Amino acid sequence: MKRSQLRAIPAVEKVLQALGDAGVPRPLVLDVVRRELAALRKGKSVPEFEAVVAQIRGALRDLRSSRIRPLINGTGILIHTNFGRAPLGERVIEAVAQIGAHYNNLEYGLAGGRRGGRAAYLENSLAVLCGAEAATVVNNNAAALVLILRHFCDTGQSGKSAPRKNEVIISRGELVQIGGGFRIPDILETSGARLREVGATNKTTLRDYARAICRETALILKVHRSNFFMGGFVESPAPEEIGALARSKKVPFVEDLGSGAMIETEKIAGLEHEPTPAEVIRRGVDLVCFSGDKLLGGPQAGIVAGKGKLIDALKRDPFFRALRCDKLILAALEATAEAYLCGEPNLPVLRMLRMGELELRARAQTLCDALAGLPLRATIGAGQAQIGGGTLPRSVIESVTLDLAHHSLPPQEFAARLRDQPLPVIGYVVRGAVKLDLRTIFRDQDAALLAAIRAACNS
Numbered sequence: 001m002k003r004s005q006l007r008a009i010p011a012v013e014k015v016l017q018a019l020g021d022a023g024v025p026r027p028l029v030l031d032v033v034r035r036e037l038a039a040l041r042k043g044k045s046v047p048e049f050e051a052v053v054a055q056i057r058g059a060l061r062d063l064r065s066s067r068i069r070p071l072i073n074g075t076g077i078l079i080h081t082n083f084g085r086a087p088l089g090e091r092v093i094e095a096v097a098q099i100g101a102h103y104n105n106l107e108y109g110l111a112g113g114r115r116g117g118r119a120a121y122l123e124n125s126l127a128v129l130c131g132a133e134a135a136t137v138v139n140n141n142a143a144a145l146v147l148i149l150r151h152f153c154d155t156g157q158s159g160k161s162a163p164r165k166n167e168v169i170i171s172r173g174e175l176v177q178i179g180g181g182f183r184i185p186d187i188l189e190t191s192g193a194r195l196r197e198v199g200a201t202n203k204t205t206l207r208d209y210a211r212a213i214c215r216e217t218a219l220i221l222k223v224h225r226s227n228f229f230m231g232g233f234v235e236s237p238a239p240e241e242i243g244a245l246a247r248s249k250k251v252p253f254v255e256d257l258g259s260g261a262m263i264e265t266e267k268i269a270g271l272e273h274e275p276t277p278a279e280v281i282r283r284g285v286d287l288v289c290f291s292g293d294k295l296l297g298g299p300q301a302g303i304v305a306g307k308g309k310l311i312d313a314l315k316r317d318p319f320f321r322a323l324r325c326d327k328l329i330l331a332a333l334e335a336t337a338e339a340y341l342c343g344e345p346n347l348p349v350l351r352m353l354r355m356g357e358l359e360l361r362a363r364a365q366t367l368c369d370a371l372a373g374l375p376l377r378a379t380i381g382a383g384q385a386q387i388g389g390g391t392l393p394r395s396v397i398e399s400v401t402l403d404l405a406h407h408s409l410p411p412q413e414f415a416a417r418l419r420d421q422p423l424p425v426i427g428y429v430v431r432g433a434v435k436l437d438l439r440t441i442f443r444d445q446d447a448a449l450l451a452a453i454r455a456a457c458n459s
């Protein structure tokens with residue numbers, strides 16, 4: 001121990017030389033080296049030079065792998081929030097590339113040669129798709145919800161005397177948490193709204209809503225239970241009834257729909273009915289908000305549709321400016337909306353949903369054949385794909401998997417090696433094999449998938 005206590009902290013230059021090319025820009029390498037050496041300085045002893053370099057290499061590997069890059073999603077979860085939710089369609093990518101690379105008429109009226117409205121074409125397209133008087137877009141659905149709550153709730157900043165209109169009526173069965181750290185009650189609170197819970201977890205009646213309405217009521221909020229379901233002794237009033245009540249009391253009725261499916265999901269084998277924005281508007285909601293990158297299959301965005309007067313008011317709110325979308329998102333969403341307006345939207349998420357078992361099986365067979373000779377057993381398996389992204393939790397889509405059992409490596413170890421490839425492959429382990437669901441793997445990634453499997457066997 002005595003010798004190691006005497007060993008000096010290596011010089012930065014010497015470490016840099018030993019590292020060679022780290023695969024990230026030099027300022028980032030320098031930063032990692034300095035930090036690691038500073039940590040050594042705080043420790044009791046200094047390891048041998050080689051051990052120091054190896055540790056820094058490990059830190060650089062972690063840094064390199066955290067850089068955003070494409071991967072192969074073999075989980076069978078179509079809208080995976082960890083994997084960037086919906087992949088964009090080919091046409092959508094083209095639009096983003098065109099608009100991003102050049103100047104454009106984002107806020108310019110070509111007819112008059114003057115400043116024009118932002119996103120007018122997109123807003124009109126979304127309104128038509130939702131069967132609504134008007135629509136608009138912000139950065140994500142959480143932002144849409146915050147904007148709506150802040151706008152309709154008097155947060156006390158106006159200095160007017162009581163009573164303040166800041167109560168939001170919501171059923172106890174809808175106080176949900178969506179994903180990591182997004183809880184409806186917290187969102188309400190940060191927006192300056194006061195929560196007025198009504199009913200019980202499993203049952204809320206129209207009378208519960210009616211009794212809660214008072215001078216302080218700012219709005220009635222309905223939240224689609226997107227990521228869980230309730231069965232058994234369950235009741236909630238029809239949207240038509242809540243809508244009629246809200247109109248008679250002159251309070252806005254808002255629904256957070258979550259996913260915003262624009263297709264008839266029940267027509268796809270294994271899926272239940274998911275209400276569409278047009279449907280909830282038809283049934284009496286004044287405003288509906290939903291995500292752009294869930295079942296809609298577009299970029300991250302929060303879409304609000306409904307009564308023209310309310311949408312106008314939201315757009316005039318000073319806070320709207322802080323939530324507005326960038327030109328690339330607007331271009332992507334416009335192309336996505338256009339795909340729906342033209343009928344038969346050719347978007348990756350929808351293609352994956354509709355992919356037939358025969359086609360998946362044929363691909364699985366080709367892949368299995370191509371893997372002959374490697375130290376693993378490749379077989380065709382069964383899987384259950386899911387929508388994910390907190391959508392249709394009860395629905396499972398029968399799917400086909402490529403099951404890989406390495407002759408000597410434990411499946412967790414082989415799964416880790418697949419993740420460690422330049423184009424990482426993410427699967428899941430079931431009974432001794434790594435399963436890769438082909439439904440969420442793009443067909444044009446099959447060759448890359450084979451290369452990654454081969455490399456994982458050899459690494």
Ligand SMILES: *Cc1c(COP(=O)(O)O)cnc(C)c1O
Binds near residue numbers: 256302
């Ligand atoms: C996903 C979801 C949200 C959050 O949407 P983001 O676009 O991720 O901000 C809000 N409400 C519901 C019901 C959801 O399902």
